Amino acid sequence: MTGLEARQRWLDWLARERRASPHTLAAYGADLADFLGFLTRHQGAEPDLGAIAALRPADIRAFLAERATRDKVGNATRARQLAALRGFLRFLARHHGIEPLALAGLRGPRVVPPAPRPLTAEQAREVAGSVGSVEHTPLQAARDTALFTLLYGCGLRISEALGLDIRDAPRAGQGLKVRGKGNKERIVPVLPAVAQAVAAYVALRGNPPPEAPLFTGARGGRLDPAVAQKALRDYRRLAGLPENATPHALRHSFATHLLGAGGDLRSIQELLGHASLSTTQRYTTVDAVRLLETWQKAHPRAE
Incomplete structure:
Protein backbone atom coordinates (compact mmCIF):
# COMPACT_ATOMS: atom_id res chain seq x y z
CA MET A 1 0.00 0.00 0.00
CA THR A 2 1.39 3.40 -0.96
CA GLY A 3 1.47 6.41 1.31
CA LEU A 4 -1.24 8.11 -0.73
CA GLU A 5 -3.48 5.06 -0.44
CA ALA A 6 -2.91 4.97 3.33
CA ARG A 7 -3.71 8.69 3.50
CA GLN A 8 -7.04 8.15 1.74
CA ARG A 9 -7.95 5.26 4.03
CA TRP A 10 -7.26 7.43 7.07
CA LEU A 11 -9.36 10.31 5.71
CA ASP A 12 -12.20 7.90 4.91
CA TRP A 13 -12.00 6.55 8.47
CA LEU A 14 -12.06 10.06 9.92
CA ALA A 15 -15.16 10.91 7.90
CA ARG A 16 -16.97 7.66 8.64
CA GLU A 17 -15.97 6.81 12.21
CA ARG A 18 -15.03 10.14 13.73
CA ARG A 19 -17.49 12.22 11.69
CA ALA A 20 -14.82 14.83 11.05
CA SER A 21 -16.02 18.04 9.42
CA PRO A 22 -15.20 18.81 5.76
CA HIS A 23 -12.87 21.59 6.97
CA THR A 24 -10.93 19.15 9.18
CA LEU A 25 -10.69 16.59 6.39
CA ALA A 26 -9.44 19.20 3.93
CA ALA A 27 -6.84 20.57 6.36
CA TYR A 28 -5.55 17.17 7.51
CA GLY A 29 -5.54 15.86 3.96
CA ALA A 30 -3.40 18.80 2.81
CA ASP A 31 -1.09 18.43 5.82
CA LEU A 32 -0.48 14.77 5.11
CA ALA A 33 0.00 15.43 1.40
CA ASP A 34 2.69 17.96 2.33
CA PHE A 35 4.46 15.38 4.49
CA LEU A 36 4.29 12.63 1.87
CA GLY A 37 5.65 15.07 -0.70
CA PHE A 38 8.51 15.89 1.67
CA LEU A 39 9.34 12.17 2.05
CA THR A 40 9.19 11.65 -1.73
CA ARG A 41 11.70 14.46 -2.32
CA HIS A 42 14.12 13.26 0.34
CA GLN A 43 13.83 9.51 -0.26
CA GLY A 44 13.68 9.69 -4.05
CA ALA A 45 10.46 7.68 -4.31
CA GLU A 46 6.88 7.72 -3.11
CA PRO A 47 6.86 6.20 0.39
CA ASP A 48 5.04 2.95 0.97
CA LEU A 49 3.86 1.39 4.23
CA GLY A 50 7.32 0.03 4.93
CA ALA A 51 8.96 3.43 4.51
CA ILE A 52 6.38 5.01 6.81
CA ALA A 53 6.95 2.29 9.42
CA ALA A 54 10.68 3.08 9.33
CA LEU A 55 10.22 6.76 10.13
CA ARG A 56 11.96 8.21 13.16
CA PRO A 57 11.32 11.40 15.17
CA ALA A 58 14.16 13.12 13.28
CA ASP A 59 12.21 12.73 10.01
CA ILE A 60 9.18 14.54 11.39
CA ARG A 61 11.36 17.24 12.98
CA ALA A 62 13.05 17.78 9.61
CA PHE A 63 9.66 18.18 7.93
CA LEU A 64 8.47 20.72 10.50
CA ALA A 65 11.78 22.59 10.27
CA GLU A 66 11.45 22.83 6.50
CA ARG A 67 7.92 24.16 6.83
CA ALA A 68 9.17 26.83 9.23
CA THR A 69 12.27 27.93 7.31
CA ARG A 70 11.42 27.41 3.65
CA ASP A 71 7.65 27.87 3.67
CA LYS A 72 7.53 30.38 6.56
CA VAL A 73 4.50 28.75 8.21
CA GLY A 74 3.74 29.70 11.78
CA ASN A 75 3.57 27.66 14.96
CA ALA A 76 -0.18 27.13 14.72
CA THR A 77 0.05 25.55 11.26
CA ARG A 78 2.96 23.32 12.25
CA ALA A 79 1.17 22.25 15.41
CA ARG A 80 -1.85 21.26 13.32
CA GLN A 81 0.37 19.34 10.89
CA LEU A 82 1.96 17.46 13.75
CA ALA A 83 -1.52 16.63 15.06
CA ALA A 84 -2.42 15.27 11.63
CA LEU A 85 0.73 13.13 11.53
CA ARG A 86 0.02 11.79 15.02
CA GLY A 87 -3.48 10.81 14.02
CA PHE A 88 -2.30 9.20 10.79
CA LEU A 89 0.47 7.14 12.39
CA ARG A 90 -1.77 6.02 15.25
CA PHE A 91 -4.39 4.96 12.71
CA LEU A 92 -1.78 2.86 10.91
CA ALA A 93 -0.64 1.39 14.22
CA ARG A 94 -4.19 0.39 15.13
CA HIS A 95 -5.31 -0.91 11.75
CA HIS A 96 -2.11 -2.04 10.02
CA GLY A 97 0.20 -3.07 12.86
CA ILE A 98 2.82 -0.35 12.39
CA GLU A 99 4.72 0.76 15.47
CA PRO A 100 4.50 4.60 15.64
CA LEU A 101 8.18 4.97 16.59
CA ALA A 102 8.37 8.36 14.87
CA LEU A 103 6.14 9.83 17.59
CA ALA A 104 8.48 8.99 20.47
CA GLY A 105 9.34 12.09 22.48
CA LEU A 106 7.91 14.51 19.91
CA ARG A 107 6.59 17.81 21.16
CA GLY A 108 4.82 20.29 18.99
CA PRO A 109 5.59 24.00 18.69
CA ARG A 110 4.12 26.10 21.45
CA VAL A 111 0.97 27.86 20.32
CA VAL A 112 -0.43 30.76 22.30
CA PRO A 113 -4.05 31.23 21.25
CA PRO A 114 -4.91 34.84 20.48
CA ALA A 115 -7.10 36.59 22.99
CA PRO A 116 -10.70 36.82 21.78
CA ARG A 117 -11.82 40.28 20.71
CA PRO A 118 -15.49 40.68 21.56
CA LEU A 119 -17.65 43.64 20.67
CA THR A 120 -19.15 45.86 23.31
Whole structure:
Protein backbone atom coordinates (compact mmCIF):
# COMPACT_ATOMS: atom_id res chain seq x y z
CA MET A 1 0.00 0.00 0.00
CA THR A 2 1.39 3.40 -0.96
CA GLY A 3 1.47 6.41 1.31
CA LEU A 4 -1.24 8.11 -0.73
CA GLU A 5 -3.48 5.06 -0.44
CA ALA A 6 -2.91 4.97 3.33
CA ARG A 7 -3.71 8.69 3.50
CA GLN A 8 -7.04 8.15 1.74
CA ARG A 9 -7.95 5.26 4.03
CA TRP A 10 -7.26 7.43 7.07
CA LEU A 11 -9.36 10.31 5.71
CA ASP A 12 -12.20 7.90 4.91
CA TRP A 13 -12.00 6.55 8.47
CA LEU A 14 -12.06 10.06 9.92
CA ALA A 15 -15.16 10.91 7.90
CA ARG A 16 -16.97 7.66 8.64
CA GLU A 17 -15.97 6.81 12.21
CA ARG A 18 -15.03 10.14 13.73
CA ARG A 19 -17.49 12.22 11.69
CA ALA A 20 -14.82 14.83 11.05
CA SER A 21 -16.02 18.04 9.42
CA PRO A 22 -15.20 18.81 5.76
CA HIS A 23 -12.87 21.59 6.97
CA THR A 24 -10.93 19.15 9.18
CA LEU A 25 -10.69 16.59 6.39
CA ALA A 26 -9.44 19.20 3.93
CA ALA A 27 -6.84 20.57 6.36
CA TYR A 28 -5.55 17.17 7.51
CA GLY A 29 -5.54 15.86 3.96
CA ALA A 30 -3.40 18.80 2.81
CA ASP A 31 -1.09 18.43 5.82
CA LEU A 32 -0.48 14.77 5.11
CA ALA A 33 0.00 15.43 1.40
CA ASP A 34 2.69 17.96 2.33
CA PHE A 35 4.46 15.38 4.49
CA LEU A 36 4.29 12.63 1.87
CA GLY A 37 5.65 15.07 -0.70
CA PHE A 38 8.51 15.89 1.67
CA LEU A 39 9.34 12.17 2.05
CA THR A 40 9.19 11.65 -1.73
CA ARG A 41 11.70 14.46 -2.32
CA HIS A 42 14.12 13.26 0.34
CA GLN A 43 13.83 9.51 -0.26
CA GLY A 44 13.68 9.69 -4.05
CA ALA A 45 10.46 7.68 -4.31
CA GLU A 46 6.88 7.72 -3.11
CA PRO A 47 6.86 6.20 0.39
CA ASP A 48 5.04 2.95 0.97
CA LEU A 49 3.86 1.39 4.23
CA GLY A 50 7.32 0.03 4.93
CA ALA A 51 8.96 3.43 4.51
CA ILE A 52 6.38 5.01 6.81
CA ALA A 53 6.95 2.29 9.42
CA ALA A 54 10.68 3.08 9.33
CA LEU A 55 10.22 6.76 10.13
CA ARG A 56 11.96 8.21 13.16
CA PRO A 57 11.32 11.40 15.17
CA ALA A 58 14.16 13.12 13.28
CA ASP A 59 12.21 12.73 10.01
CA ILE A 60 9.18 14.54 11.39
CA ARG A 61 11.36 17.24 12.98
CA ALA A 62 13.05 17.78 9.61
CA PHE A 63 9.66 18.18 7.93
CA LEU A 64 8.47 20.72 10.50
CA ALA A 65 11.78 22.59 10.27
CA GLU A 66 11.45 22.83 6.50
CA ARG A 67 7.92 24.16 6.83
CA ALA A 68 9.17 26.83 9.23
CA THR A 69 12.27 27.93 7.31
CA ARG A 70 11.42 27.41 3.65
CA ASP A 71 7.65 27.87 3.67
CA LYS A 72 7.53 30.38 6.56
CA VAL A 73 4.50 28.75 8.21
CA GLY A 74 3.74 29.70 11.78
CA ASN A 75 3.57 27.66 14.96
CA ALA A 76 -0.18 27.13 14.72
CA THR A 77 0.05 25.55 11.26
CA ARG A 78 2.96 23.32 12.25
CA ALA A 79 1.17 22.25 15.41
CA ARG A 80 -1.85 21.26 13.32
CA GLN A 81 0.37 19.34 10.89
CA LEU A 82 1.96 17.46 13.75
CA ALA A 83 -1.52 16.63 15.06
CA ALA A 84 -2.42 15.27 11.63
CA LEU A 85 0.73 13.13 11.53
CA ARG A 86 0.02 11.79 15.02
CA GLY A 87 -3.48 10.81 14.02
CA PHE A 88 -2.30 9.20 10.79
CA LEU A 89 0.47 7.14 12.39
CA ARG A 90 -1.77 6.02 15.25
CA PHE A 91 -4.39 4.96 12.71
CA LEU A 92 -1.78 2.86 10.91
CA ALA A 93 -0.64 1.39 14.22
CA ARG A 94 -4.19 0.39 15.13
CA HIS A 95 -5.31 -0.91 11.75
CA HIS A 96 -2.11 -2.04 10.02
CA GLY A 97 0.20 -3.07 12.86
CA ILE A 98 2.82 -0.35 12.39
CA GLU A 99 4.72 0.76 15.47
CA PRO A 100 4.50 4.60 15.64
CA LEU A 101 8.18 4.97 16.59
CA ALA A 102 8.37 8.36 14.87
CA LEU A 103 6.14 9.83 17.59
CA ALA A 104 8.48 8.99 20.47
CA GLY A 105 9.34 12.09 22.48
CA LEU A 106 7.91 14.51 19.91
CA ARG A 107 6.59 17.81 21.16
CA GLY A 108 4.82 20.29 18.99
CA PRO A 109 5.59 24.00 18.69
CA ARG A 110 4.12 26.10 21.45
CA VAL A 111 0.97 27.86 20.32
CA VAL A 112 -0.43 30.76 22.30
CA PRO A 113 -4.05 31.23 21.25
CA PRO A 114 -4.91 34.84 20.48
CA ALA A 115 -7.10 36.59 22.99
CA PRO A 116 -10.70 36.82 21.78
CA ARG A 117 -11.82 40.28 20.71
CA PRO A 118 -15.49 40.68 21.56
CA LEU A 119 -17.65 43.64 20.67
CA THR A 120 -19.15 45.86 23.31
CA ALA A 121 -22.78 45.16 24.21
CA GLU A 122 -23.82 48.30 22.31
CA GLN A 123 -21.88 47.26 19.19
CA ALA A 124 -23.28 43.73 19.27
CA ARG A 125 -26.85 45.02 19.57
CA GLU A 126 -26.21 47.46 16.73
CA VAL A 127 -24.96 44.70 14.46
CA ALA A 128 -27.91 42.45 15.25
CA GLY A 129 -30.46 45.20 14.76
CA SER A 130 -29.07 47.15 11.82
CA VAL A 131 -26.94 44.85 9.66
CA GLY A 132 -29.88 44.26 7.31
CA SER A 133 -29.79 47.91 6.22
CA VAL A 134 -27.05 47.18 3.66
CA GLU A 135 -29.13 44.63 1.74
CA HIS A 136 -31.12 45.43 -1.39
CA THR A 137 -34.32 43.47 -0.72
CA PRO A 138 -36.57 43.16 2.36
CA LEU A 139 -36.07 39.38 2.36
CA GLN A 140 -32.28 39.64 2.46
CA ALA A 141 -32.47 42.37 5.10
CA ALA A 142 -34.72 40.21 7.30
CA ARG A 143 -32.44 37.22 6.73
CA ASP A 144 -29.30 39.02 7.88
CA THR A 145 -31.08 40.55 10.87
CA ALA A 146 -32.33 37.09 11.88
CA LEU A 147 -28.94 35.43 11.34
CA PHE A 148 -26.85 37.90 13.32
CA THR A 149 -29.44 38.19 16.07
CA LEU A 150 -29.26 34.40 16.36
CA LEU A 151 -25.44 34.38 16.47
CA TYR A 152 -25.32 36.92 19.28
CA GLY A 153 -28.43 35.74 21.14
CA CYS A 154 -27.48 32.04 21.21
CA GLY A 155 -23.69 32.12 20.83
CA LEU A 156 -23.64 29.91 17.75
CA ARG A 157 -20.84 29.34 15.32
CA ILE A 158 -21.83 30.56 11.89
CA SER A 159 -21.56 27.01 10.51
CA GLU A 160 -24.03 25.85 13.18
CA ALA A 161 -26.52 28.58 12.32
CA LEU A 162 -26.28 28.01 8.57
CA GLY A 163 -26.74 24.27 9.08
CA LEU A 164 -30.22 24.77 10.54
CA ASP A 165 -33.35 23.86 8.56
CA ILE A 166 -36.83 25.37 8.73
CA ARG A 167 -37.89 22.60 11.13
CA ASP A 168 -35.12 23.78 13.50
CA ALA A 169 -36.25 27.43 13.57
CA PRO A 170 -35.82 28.77 17.11
CA ARG A 171 -38.96 29.47 19.09
CA ALA A 172 -39.24 31.44 22.31
CA GLY A 173 -39.59 29.26 25.39
CA GLN A 174 -38.17 26.22 23.60
CA GLY A 175 -34.59 25.06 23.49
CA LEU A 176 -32.79 25.20 20.18
CA LYS A 177 -31.08 21.94 19.23
CA VAL A 178 -27.66 22.68 17.73
CA ARG A 179 -25.29 20.23 16.09
CA GLY A 180 -21.74 21.42 16.73
CA LYS A 181 -18.20 20.16 16.25
CA GLY A 182 -17.76 16.41 16.26
CA ASN A 183 -21.47 16.08 15.45
CA LYS A 184 -22.26 16.72 19.12
CA GLU A 185 -25.69 18.08 19.96
CA ARG A 186 -26.51 20.66 22.60
CA ILE A 187 -29.59 22.61 23.60
CA VAL A 188 -29.43 26.39 23.95
CA PRO A 189 -32.21 28.68 25.23
CA VAL A 190 -33.86 31.11 22.83
CA LEU A 191 -34.47 34.76 23.65
CA PRO A 192 -37.76 36.31 22.49
CA ALA A 193 -35.82 38.78 20.31
CA VAL A 194 -34.16 35.88 18.49
CA ALA A 195 -37.43 34.03 17.94
CA GLN A 196 -39.12 37.22 16.68
CA ALA A 197 -36.35 38.06 14.22
CA VAL A 198 -36.30 34.54 12.78
CA ALA A 199 -40.10 34.35 12.61
CA ALA A 200 -40.26 37.66 10.72
CA TYR A 201 -37.75 36.36 8.19
CA VAL A 202 -39.46 32.99 7.74
CA ALA A 203 -42.81 34.73 7.23
CA LEU A 204 -41.36 36.57 4.23
CA ARG A 205 -40.30 33.23 2.77
CA GLY A 206 -43.94 32.20 2.40
CA ASN A 207 -44.40 28.55 3.34
CA PRO A 208 -41.08 26.75 2.90
CA PRO A 209 -41.03 22.98 3.59
CA PRO A 210 -39.59 21.79 6.93
CA GLU A 211 -36.50 20.30 5.27
CA ALA A 212 -35.57 23.55 3.49
CA PRO A 213 -32.52 25.49 4.74
CA LEU A 214 -33.41 28.12 7.32
CA PHE A 215 -31.04 30.69 5.82
CA THR A 216 -30.90 30.81 2.04
CA GLY A 217 -28.90 32.69 -0.56
CA ALA A 218 -30.15 34.66 -3.55
CA ARG A 219 -30.71 31.46 -5.58
CA GLY A 220 -32.57 29.62 -2.87
CA GLY A 221 -29.79 27.29 -1.74
CA ARG A 222 -28.24 27.20 1.71
CA LEU A 223 -26.55 30.50 2.51
CA ASP A 224 -22.79 30.49 1.97
CA PRO A 225 -20.76 31.65 5.01
CA ALA A 226 -18.75 33.97 2.75
CA VAL A 227 -21.94 35.85 1.82
CA ALA A 228 -22.83 36.36 5.48
CA GLN A 229 -19.31 37.49 6.28
CA LYS A 230 -19.38 39.99 3.43
CA ALA A 231 -22.70 41.40 4.63
CA LEU A 232 -21.24 42.13 8.04
CA ARG A 233 -18.02 43.45 6.52
CA ASP A 234 -19.97 45.90 4.37
CA TYR A 235 -22.05 47.03 7.33
CA ARG A 236 -19.16 47.54 9.72
CA ARG A 237 -17.43 49.80 7.20
CA LEU A 238 -20.55 51.92 6.77
CA ALA A 239 -21.19 52.04 10.53
CA GLY A 240 -17.57 52.68 11.51
CA LEU A 241 -17.30 49.50 13.57
CA PRO A 242 -13.88 47.94 14.27
CA GLU A 243 -12.36 45.31 11.98
CA ASN A 244 -12.94 42.63 14.59
CA ALA A 245 -16.71 42.94 14.02
CA THR A 246 -17.06 39.50 12.44
CA PRO A 247 -19.66 36.74 12.78
CA HIS A 248 -17.41 34.84 15.18
CA ALA A 249 -16.91 37.99 17.27
CA LEU A 250 -20.63 37.79 18.08
CA ARG A 251 -19.99 34.37 19.64
CA HIS A 252 -17.10 35.86 21.62
CA SER A 253 -19.41 38.68 22.67
CA PHE A 254 -22.15 36.28 23.77
CA ALA A 255 -19.75 34.46 26.10
CA THR A 256 -17.94 37.56 27.35
CA HIS A 257 -21.12 39.48 28.16
CA LEU A 258 -22.61 36.51 29.99
CA LEU A 259 -19.45 36.08 32.03
CA GLY A 260 -19.21 39.80 32.75
CA ALA A 261 -22.80 39.78 34.01
CA GLY A 262 -22.02 37.02 36.47
CA GLY A 263 -22.68 33.95 34.35
CA ASP A 264 -21.22 30.66 35.57
CA LEU A 265 -18.24 29.49 33.51
CA ARG A 266 -19.45 25.89 33.45
CA SER A 267 -22.85 26.95 32.15
CA ILE A 268 -21.22 29.08 29.45
CA GLN A 269 -19.11 26.07 28.49
CA GLU A 270 -22.30 24.06 27.94
CA LEU A 271 -23.94 26.84 25.95
CA LEU A 272 -20.92 27.18 23.67
CA GLY A 273 -20.53 23.42 23.24
CA HIS A 274 -16.91 23.31 24.36
CA ALA A 275 -15.45 19.94 25.31
CA SER A 276 -13.15 21.41 27.96
CA LEU A 277 -13.37 24.33 30.34
CA SER A 278 -9.96 25.62 29.26
CA THR A 279 -11.37 26.31 25.80
CA THR A 280 -14.14 28.39 27.32
CA GLN A 281 -11.60 30.36 29.32
CA ARG A 282 -9.77 31.26 26.11
CA TYR A 283 -13.01 32.39 24.47
CA THR A 284 -14.03 34.69 27.25
CA THR A 285 -12.47 37.67 28.93
CA VAL A 286 -13.31 38.85 32.38
CA ASP A 287 -13.91 42.50 33.14
CA ALA A 288 -11.30 43.36 35.76
CA VAL A 289 -13.70 45.64 37.58
CA ARG A 290 -16.33 42.91 37.75
CA LEU A 291 -13.75 40.44 39.00
CA LEU A 292 -12.66 42.83 41.75
CA GLU A 293 -16.28 43.41 42.78
CA THR A 294 -16.84 39.66 43.01
CA TRP A 295 -13.73 39.27 45.15
CA GLN A 296 -14.79 42.10 47.45
CA LYS A 297 -18.23 40.59 47.95
CA ALA A 298 -17.13 36.97 48.34
CA HIS A 299 -13.77 36.88 50.09
CA PRO A 300 -14.02 36.74 53.90
CA ARG A 301 -10.94 38.97 54.32
CA ALA A 302 -11.93 41.56 51.73
CA GLU A 303 -13.29 44.08 54.23
